[in-house]
Amino acid sequence: xxxxxxxxxxxxxxxxxxxxxxxxxxxxxxxxxxxxxxxxxxxxxxxxxxxxxxxxxxxxxxxxxxxxxxxxxxxxxxxxxxxxxxxxxxxxxxxxxxxxxxxxxxxxxxxxxxxxxxxxxxxxxxxxxxxxxxxxxxxxxxxxxxxxxxxxxxxxxxxxxxxxxxxxxxxxxxxxxxxxxxxxxxxxxxxxxxxxxxxxxxxxxxxxxxxxxxxxxxxxxxxxxxxxxxxxxxxxxxxxxxxxxxxxxxxxxxxxxxxxxxxxxxxxxxxxxxxxxxxxxxxxxxxxxxxxxxxxxxxxxxxxxxxxxxxxxxxxxxxxxxxxxxxxxxxxxxxxxxxxxxxxxxxxxxxxxxxxxxxxxxxxxxxxxxxxxxxxxxxxxxxxxxxxxxxxxxxxxxxxxxxxxxxxxxxxxxxxxxxxxxxxxxxxxxxxxxxxxxxxxxxxxxxxxxxxxxxxxxxxxxxxxxx
Numbered sequence: 001x002x003x004x005x006x007x008x009x010x011x012x013x014x015x016x017x018x019x020x021x022x023x024x025x026x027x028x029x030x031x032x033x034x035x036x037x038x039x040x041x042x043x044x045x046x047x048x049x050x051x052x053x054x055x056x057x058x059x060x061x062x063x064x065x066x067x068x069x070x071x072x073x074x075x076x077x078x079x080x081x082x083x084x085x086x087x088x089x090x091x092x093x094x095x096x097x098x099x100x101x102x103x104x105x106x107x108x109x110x111x112x113x114x115x116x117x118x119x120x121x122x123x124x125x126x127x128x129x130x131x132x133x134x135x136x137x138x139x140x141x142x143x144x145x146x147x148x149x150x151x152x153x154x155x156x157x158x159x160x161x162x163x164x165x166x167x168x169x170x171x172x173x174x175x176x177x178x179x180x181x182x183x184x185x186x187x188x189x190x191x192x193x194x195x196x197x198x199x200x201x202x203x204x205x206x207x208x209x210x211x212x213x214x215x216x217x218x219x220x221x222x223x224x225x226x227x228x229x230x231x232x233x234x235x236x237x238x239x240x241x242x243x244x245x246x247x248x249x250x251x252x253x254x255x256x257x258x259x260x261x262x263x264x265x266x267x268x269x270x271x272x273x274x275x276x277x278x279x280x281x282x283x284x285x286x287x288x289x290x291x292x293x294x295x296x297x298x299x300x301x302x303x304x305x306x307x308x309x310x311x312x313x314x315x316x317x318x319x320x321x322x323x324x325x326x327x328x329x330x331x332x333x334x335x336x337x338x339x340x341x342x343x344x345x346x347x348x349x350x351x352x353x354x355x356x357x358x359x360x361x362x363x364x365x366x367x368x369x370x371x372x373x374x375x376x377x378x379x380x381x382x383x384x385x386x387x388x389x390x391x392x393x394x395x396x397x398x399x400x401x402x403x404x405x406x407x408x409x410x411x412x413x414x415x416x417x418x419x420x421x422x423x424x425x426x427x428x429x430x431x432x433x434x435x436x437x438x439x440x441x442x443x444x445x446x447x448x449x450x451x452x453x454x455x456x457x458x459x460x461x462x463x464x465x466x467x
Contacts, residue, residue, distance in 0.1 A: 039283060042276030043291040045269065046252040047326045048132050051333065053255040054232035054240065056103045056175065061228055064221040069101070072223040074111055074202055076102045080194040082184060083388065083396075091386035092332075092439060095396045096378045098190075100125075100180035100197045106154025107174045107258075109205045110161060113138060116199035117147040122183040122375045122443065125200065126316075126336055127152065130173035130259035132329055134316040134337045140375060141340060141444045143167070151205070152176060162208060173259040179334045183376055183443075185401045187394075244288040246280035253277050265320050272322075292330060299327025306455040308352075309344040309440065313450065316340075341375075342449050344440040350458035357433040360417035360462040367410030372454055375443030376400045379414060381431045382439070391430035392420065398429045399441075416459070 056073075065071035068079050078100055083093035104111050115125065115138055124139035138150055148166035154174045161168055182197040184190055203217045211217045227233075229251060231242030242248055252273060261269035276283075302324060303310040316337030318325035328335055332343065348354055349361060363379065371377035378399030383389050388396050398404060398414055405426050406412050415421055415428045416438075440456055448454040 038272075038275040039279050039287055040291055040294075041322075042272045042279070043248070043283070043287055044295055044326050045272040045322045046248065046256075046276055047291065047295070048322075048329050049130060049255055049259070050232070050243070050248060050252050051237070051329060052128075052130055052132060052175070052177065053251065054228070054237055054242075055333075056177070057226070057228035058233060058237065059101070060103050061225050063223050063225055065219060069099070071102065072220075073103055073105050074204065075219045076100055076178075076180075076200055076202055078194070078198055080190070080198075082187075082190060085388040085390045085396075087388075092380075092382055093388065094181070094441070095380060095388070096376065096399070096401065096441065097181035097183055098193050098197045100178075100182065100200050102178040102180075102202055104152060104171075104176040104178065104202070105174060106152065106171055106176060107156065109159075110151050110153040110157055112162075112165065112203040112205060112208050112211075113150045113152055113178070114199075114201040114203060114211075115139075115143075115148050115150070116196060118145045118182075118196050120145050121185075121193070121196055123181065123196070124336070124340055124375070124443070125178055125180040126340060127169065127171065128177040128179065128334065129171065130175040130255070131261070131318075132177075132325065132334070133172075133318060134340070135172055136169045137337070137340055138167075138169075139340075149203075149208075161205075164212075172262060175255075175259050177334070181443075183401070186403070244283070244285040246283045248283060249273075249276040249280040268320065291326070295323045295326035296330055297327070298323035299331060304452065306344065306452065307458040308348055308350060309346045309456050311342055311344045313338045313342065315343075338445070338450055340444065342442045342445045344442070344456055346438045346440070346459055348459075350460045355416075355431075355436050355438070355459065357418045357431050357436060360415070361431075361459050362462050363414040363416070363459055364457055365412040365414075366457070367406075369454070369457075370400075370412055371440065371442045371456065372446035372448055373400060373442045373444060374446065377440065377442045378402070379429060379438055379440050381416065381429055381436050383432045384435045384437075389432040389436075393428075393430065395428070395430060398427070402426070415462075417462070 059070050060073050062070045065075045065077055069077050071077035079098050083095050087093055122140045124137060126134050126137040129135050151161050151165045151168045152171055153161060153168060154171050180200055182193050184193040201217060203211045207217055231247040232240045232251060234240040242251060256273045299312060302314050303312050315328050315335040378397040380397040403426050404412050413427050415424060416431050418431060418433050421428050442449055
């Protein structure tokens with residue numbers, strides 16, 4: 001899930017989509033002044049928790065879970081459809097899985113996560129703390145495809161936990177974000193996948209004994225709705241005025257107090273939050289722009305280049321690298337740890353030229369060298385703004401679940417072009433007419449992906465024009 005960036009920052013938006021940014025900020029007097037005052041560092045530190053808090057407030061401001069993608073605290077929000085070109089709230093949407101999300105508050109009691117037997121269908125429920133670090137995941141890779149009940153326990157809970165649960169997960173913060181994904185094996189499989197995803201359930205510990213006895217639990221309806229902070233409720237979220245106003249630090253302070261940083265980071269974290277709060281009069285849109293540019297540059301600096309593709313193998317766990325954390329949530333909010341998923345991005349062909357629908361391209365996987373994924377893999381094309389573009393056959397990704405047909409020698413080609421090819425229709429990924437970029441997703445990657453021993457083939461210009 002990637003939130004749409006502000007239109008008032010075209011440089012940042014274009015840089016994120018293209019995965020490249022000029023770094024000349026060291027020569028900027030304004031940036032130097034901001035760094036000296038500490039406001040820039042404080043903003044970079046606070047950006048992720050503020051974005052987490054604002055997203056939580058927006059997605060939980062409903063009385064029940066009947067609105068797709070939204071639900072009260074401690075309830076799952078379900079989506080029964082895949083992303084389409086009409087979905088333009090989220091940049092670079094995944095079109096391979098159904099999302100099932102929930103925001104937990106563990107201050108009063110633990111929550112029990114029930115997962116169904118998925119009958120060998122790949123699924124993943126990663127758990128992110130209040131600062132977007134993935135601290136645990138339940139799913140095919142870690143716990144298998146069988147049914148189970150997992151207790152998610154907050155850091156302040158001292159009471160008993162049932163002994164008959166499948167496992168106990170200790171959360172480092174009381175605020176937790178679950179962002180589940182259930183694999184869809186083609187459009188004809190959407191309803192079956194949705195039926196599986198809707199069996200994911202959250203049960204309060206106080207209701208768990210009754211649930212075990214009856215086998216059912218119905219989440220409450222008519223839950224009181226707390227309206228989001230007006231400074232942080234615009235759509236897309238990052239267009240909210242609070243991100244460039246002193247209100248940013250007013251919003252950060254209580255959230256940071258309710259969700260203390262890890263002990264090793266605590267002294268510095270407290271100082272940064274306090275510095276920002278005390279110096280919030282210096283907060284301007286310029287500070288915000290500089291902070292985001294620096295953060296994206298930090299994320300790009302960690303990217304590993306592979307045959308024209310780039311991958312960030314440090315997502316999901318950031319320690320005290322707050323610039324990397326901010327840069328990552330800008331380009332991939334809710335990113336998984338690499339062990340769960342690796343995202344490789346390409347914006348150029350093998351000649352170093354930007355990808356364009358005026359050309360035809362081939363991605364040639366030699367026999368036995370397709371992406372080594374224990375879950376699934378796919379390639380998706382996006383326009384310059386990071387959205388899907390309508391095409392005649394309604395196909396927005398190809399990969400392990402799309403029915404690719406191997407060549408006679410066992411190799412596999414992916415054809416990237418605007419016009420329908422005469423042959424190899426199953427290998428065709430329609431691309432936008434103008435500039436575009438690609439994401440290769442590898443879920444539950446083999447170790448060879450994580451070490452770089454396996455590398456994706458380059459995007460090459462086709463030897464013949466599109467048919």
